[in-house]
Amino acid sequence: MRFSNTKDLGTRIESAKAARQKVKRRLLVCAGTGCIANGSLEIADALQKELDARGVKLNVELSLKKTGCHGFCEHGPLVTFHPEEIFYQRVNAKDAAEIVEKTVLKGEVIDRLLYTDPTTKQKVTKYFDIPFYAKQQRVVLANCGQIDPAAIDDYFAVGGYSALKKVLEEKNPEGVISAVEEAGLRGRGGGGFTTGKKWRICRGQTSDKKYLICNGDEGDPGAFMDRSIMEGDPHAVLEGMMIGAYAIGANEGVIYVRHEYPLAVKHLEKAIADARACGILGENILGSNFSFDVSISRGGGAFVCGEETALLNSVMGETGEPRPRPPYPAVEGLWGKPTIINNVETLANVPTIINKGAKWFNGLGFKNSHGTKVFSLVGKVRNTGLVEVPMGATLRDIIFGIGGGILNDRPFKAVQTGGPSGGCIPASALDLPIDYETLTENGSMMGSGGMIVMDDRTCMVDVAKYFIKFLMGESCGKCVPCREGLRQMSYILENITEGKGKPEDIERIRELSVGILNGSLCALGQTAVNPVLSTLKYFENEYHAHIKDHKCPGGVCKPLITYGITDKCTGCTVCARACPVNCISGEKKKLHLIDQKKCTKCGACFSSCRFDAIEVK
Amino acid sequence: MDHANTIKDIIAKYPVQRGVIIQILQDVHGRYNYLPKEALDEVAKQLSLPVAKVYSIATFYKAFSLKERGKIIIKVCKGTACHIRGAELICNELENILGVKAGGTTPDMKYTVEEVNCVGTCAMAPVIVIDDKYHGSMKPEKVRKLVTK
Ligand SMILES: Cc1cc2nc3c(=O)[nH]c(=O)nc-3n(C[C@H](O)[C@H](O)[C@H](O)COP(=O)(O)O)c2cc1C
Ligand code: SF4
Numbered sequence: 163m164r165f166s167n168t169k170d171l172g173t174r175i176e177s178a179k180a181a182r183q184k185v186k187r188r189l190l191v192c193a194g195t196g197c198i199a200n201g202s203l204e205i206a207d208a209l210q211k212e213l214d215a216r217g218v219k220l221n222v223e224l225s226l227k228k229t230g231c232h233g234f235c236e237h238g239p240l241v242t243f244h245p246e247e248i249f250y251q252r253v254n255a256k257d258a259a260e261i262v263e264k265t266v267l268k269g270e271v272i273d274r275l276l277y278t279d280p281t282t283k284q285k286v287t288k289y290f291d292i293p294f295y296a297k298q299q300r301v302v303l304a305n306c307g308q309i310d311p312a313a314i315d316d317y318f319a320v321g322g323y324s325a326l327k328k329v330l331e332e333k334n335p336e337g338v339i340s341a342v343e344e345a346g347l348r349g350r351g352g353g354g355f356t357t358g359k360k361w362r363i364c365r366g367q368t369s370d371k372k373y374l375i376c377n378g379d380e381g382d383p384g385a386f387m388d389r390s391i392m393e394g395d396p397h398a399v400l401e402g403m404m405i406g407a408y409a410i411g412a413n414e415g416v417i418y419v420r421h422e423y424p425l426a427v428k429h430l431e432k433a434i435a436d437a438r439a440c441g442i443l444g445e446n447i448l449g450s451n452f453s454f455d456v457s458i459s460r461g462g463g464a465f466v467c468g469e470e471t472a473l474l475n476s477v478m479g480e481t482g483e484p485r486p487r488p489p490y491p492a493v494e495g496l497w498g499k500p501t502i503i504n505n506v507e508t509l510a511n512v513p514t515i516i517n518k519g520a521k522w523f524n525g526l527g528f529k530n531s532h533g534t535k536v537f538s539l540v541g542k543v544r545n546t547g548l549v550e551v552p553m554g555a556t557l558r559d560i561i562f563g564i565g566g567g568i569l570n571d572r573p574f575k576a577v578q579t580g581g582p583s584g585g586c587i588p589a590s591a592l593d594l595p596i597d598y599e600t601l602t603e604n605g606s607m608m609g610s611g612g613m614i615v616m617d618d619r620t621c622m623v624d625v626a627k628y629f630i631k632f633l634m635g636e637s638c639g640k641c642v643p644c645r646e647g648l649r650q651m652s653y654i655l656e657n658i659t660e661g662k663g664k665p666e667d668i669e670r671i672r673e674l675s676v677g678i679l680n681g682s683l684c685a686l687g688q689t690a691v692n693p694v695l696s697t698l699k700y701f702e703n704e705y706h707a708h709i710k711d712h713k714c715p716g717g718v719c720k721p722l723i724t725y726g727i728t729d730k731c732t733g734c735t736v737c738a739r740a741c742p743v744n745c746i747s748g749e750k751k752k753l754h755l756i757d758q759k760k761c762t763k764c765g766a767c768f769s770s771c772r773f774d775a776i777e778v779k
Numbered sequence: 780m781d782h783a784n785t786i787k788d789i790i791a792k793y794p795v796q797r798g799v800i801i802q803i804l805q806d807v808h809g810r811y812n813y814l815p816k817e818a819l820d821e822v823a824k825q826l827s828l829p830v831a832k833v834y835s836i837a838t839f840y841k842a843f844s845l846k847e848r849g850k851i852i853i854k855v856c857k858g859t860a861c862h863i864r865g866a867e868l869i870c871n872e873l874e875n876i877l878g879v880k881a882g883g884t885t886p887d888m889k890y891t892v893e894e895v896n897c898v899g900t901c902a903m904a905p906v907i908v909i910d911d912k913y914h915g916s917m918k919p920e921k922v923r924k925l926v927t928k
């Protein structure tokens with residue numbers, strides 16, 4: 163099927179929609195990286211066999227699909243049955259027969275596979291009744307988990323490529339830029355720069371060649387929304403790229419994907435090939451005089467390559483070192499030509515803006531932040547996963563409303579947002595609305611949307627040390643303050659966490675921060691001190707506890723802690739068996755004891771005890 | 780091993796175009812499980828690039844190893860989500876079992892342990908990836924069941 167004009171495409175979209183409506187029942191198996199890890203492909207095979215064995219006709223009335231990531235990976239593998247929206251979690255291949263027998267054939271619900279709401283302890287049957295989903299507003303993630311990312315027809319069936327059609331039929335490039343500008347879309351990759359404005363700058367350049375690059379490097383460790391979008395809805399990324407390219411006048415595109423995301427690469431490759439075969443990508447798209455094609459560039463595993471100028475160097479086969487701006491890539495980018503670099507989530511928003519209108523998008527959100535934002539809610543929170551909410555939601559809405567509160571009912575201590583360039587926000591700021599500006603004012607930033615929840619068993623000095631070490635390892639080495647300053651900083655923090663810190667260290671950290679901030683070329687160095695400064699701002703007492711009292715209040719820093727067994731011990735012997743150095747003694751059903759001399763503080767006993775009888779001091 | 784032909788085949792997959800070197804090295808790495816010196820020399824020769832240039836790229840990017848790696852690759856995620864949920868304990872446990880630190884290979888060339896910054900399944904933290912299979916919610920005890928010397 164090759165469409166030679168937009169009308170043919172429109173007909174196809176309509177027929178795909180109709181076909182989807184005709185399929186009355188759908189059995190969807192999540193096949194994102196997370197669920198595959200837990201065996202979802204085996205489950206899909208088993209379901210297929212069971213259906214075949216019972217002669218259930220597929221495709222006509224029922225379709226079995228492998229979908230992209232729902233973002234609720236912790237409860238995977240996930241299986242949903244539509245239209246009833248029955249939602250099964252932690253499914254096993256052994257459950258396949260029962261699912262087909264009871265749910266598919268008789269419409270019965272299997273209680274055992276339902277999700278239990280941790281707050282109410284009630285079983286929840288329907289997908290959208292689960293608080294995790296009910297409180298979200300999924301725009302960018304709308305198709306993730308609902309369609310087969312490897313089937314272009316599935317994308318058509320949910321109205322895919324109708325934005326491209328509309329643009330080619332009704333809008334000139336200027337019209338597209340105006341719409342994106344009016345919508346108020348800002349970059350989701352970190353900086354929050356207005357997308358329309360950036361496009362306009364690039365459009366204004368006269369050049370024989372322009373490029374559009376999709377930044378899928380997703381370097382923030384702890385964020386995975388870009389992976390889920392590329393894996394679960396690759397055509398939306400392509401469609402966003404096409405519309406962007408049309409607007410700026412680019413005819414070549416590159417998707418830069420981090421090499422840790424093999425499934426994303428696979429799905430994108432398939433999507434590109436299918437779109438090409440349909441005449442949606444390539445020369446004279448849908449018979450218009452707009453030509454655009456896309457290739458994939460796999461990253462080499464360097465965080466700094468997410469920075470746009472480093473990324474350009476990497477795509478050009480160089481080492482990924484940033485260069486000074488200006489010139490900005492929109493003026494002088496890939497191979498010296500005007501280039502737009504946009505984040506995956508930014509681009510995935512574009513088709514929706516065209517379809518639903520700039521006004522609709524602009525109406526969502528808060529102050530100068532419009533639309534929704536996907537957050538990767540992880541760490542010590544009950545429901546971990548991808549959460550999409552309108553800008554302006556509060557941290558409390560997300561962590562306690564959607565996330566269900568803190569794991570094991572422990573007290574909330576802080577939430578880290580913005581990745582390695584961001585900061586830690588304390589409980590006192592939980593009710594602030596989340597938008598670009600508020601987060602920055604509070605010592606953090608939006609970044610790509612990582613949201614790492616920390617409880618009282620997290621050490622804030624350790625967190626600061628973690629990020630500094632991470633950035634030290636990722637500094638490209640070009641600027642001395644970044645390269646050497648971070649090394650010094652890491653050395654000071656290491657000392658503090660080992661109980662060897664001195665009171666004057668705090669002042670030295672502050673002084674060093676100023677040097678690193680001012681002496682670094684790119685944002686990696688310029689923002690590297692945020693994790694340290696924000697923890698110092700809100701949790702200075704923890705630094706003092708390490709330095710003066712040689713104590714780690716979070717119970718994390720090994721040289722400062724000891725493990726002990728309290729009288730909650732039931733003598734179940736689990737810890738003794740878990741201990742790798744056999745230093746726990748005690749008889750069955752009697753209080754156990756740790757030999758402190760032999761203990762390596764590995765923590766295995768702590769994580770194995772089911773009675774909360776191991777304490778850390 | 781005939782490096783010249785292997786590398787010729789890999790290069791042939793890519794359009795003659797500037798900037799494909801990293802993609803080519805990715806494939807060479809995939810083919811040999813690391814970047815052998817002879818292969819790098821061969822890449823330089825066939826692409827008419829200075830050997831130093833090929834090395835500067837091979838050493839800059841974390842995806843590349845210049846040392847021969849074990850048969851089984853264990854990646855321990857040290858991303859933030861995993862760190863907060865105890866990735867350190869997982870690393871220590873692997874060190875206990877295999878006797879090698881991150882970046883090391885067991886003397887029998889069976890295992891190589893690598894640290895990576897986030898594999899994108901943070902909701903199941905802490906995560907380890909053994910030969911491309913992901914294992915979530917890891918605990919030291921679970922490591923012992925998965926990995927035996
Ligand atoms: C050290 C560093 C790492 C970055 N990593 C990423 C990344 O992984 N993904 C991303 O989209 N942007 C990243 N950025 C931001 C990009 O430089 C760029 O601003 C962004 O891709 C622009 O797209 P947007 O306007 O759509 O947000 C990073 C910036 C810095 C300084
Ligand atoms: S600030 Fe750091 S990462 Fe950025 S260019 Fe300088 S040395 Fe490289």
Ligand code: SF4
Nearest residue numbers: 741761762764765767
């Ligand atoms: S911390 Fe580790 S070494 Fe120490 S008692 Fe517990 S299990 Fe044994």
Ligand code: FES
Nearest residue numbers: 856858861898901
């Ligand atoms: S932080 Fe470990 S998978 Fe993301």
